[in-house]
Amino acid sequence: MNEKIYKTITRTGACNLAVGIITLVTGIAAGVLLIVGGARLLKRRSEILI
Template sequence: MEKIYKTMQGTGVINIVIGSVIITVGLAAGVMAIVSGAFLLKRKSDITF
C-alpha cells in the first residue's frame, strides 16, 4: 500500500508543476498579446493598405 501512496504523491507533485508552468506560459502569452496590441493601436495612423 505504501508504494501506491508514493506513486500518488509523485503524480500530485508532477500535476502541480505542470499546472504552474501552464499558468506562467499563459500569463506571458497574454502580456505579449496586450503589448503587441497596444503597439498596433499606437501606430495605427502609420498603417496603410
C-alpha cells in the first residue's frame, strides 16, 4: 500500500515540475516577443498616423 502511494506522489511531483518548467519557458518567450514588438512600434512611431 505504501509503495503505491509513494509512486503516485513521485509521478505527481514529476508532472508538476514538468508543467512548471513548460509554463516558465512559455512565459519568458511571450515576454521577449512582447518587448520586441513594443520596441518595433516605438522605433516607427513617427511613421504611424492616427
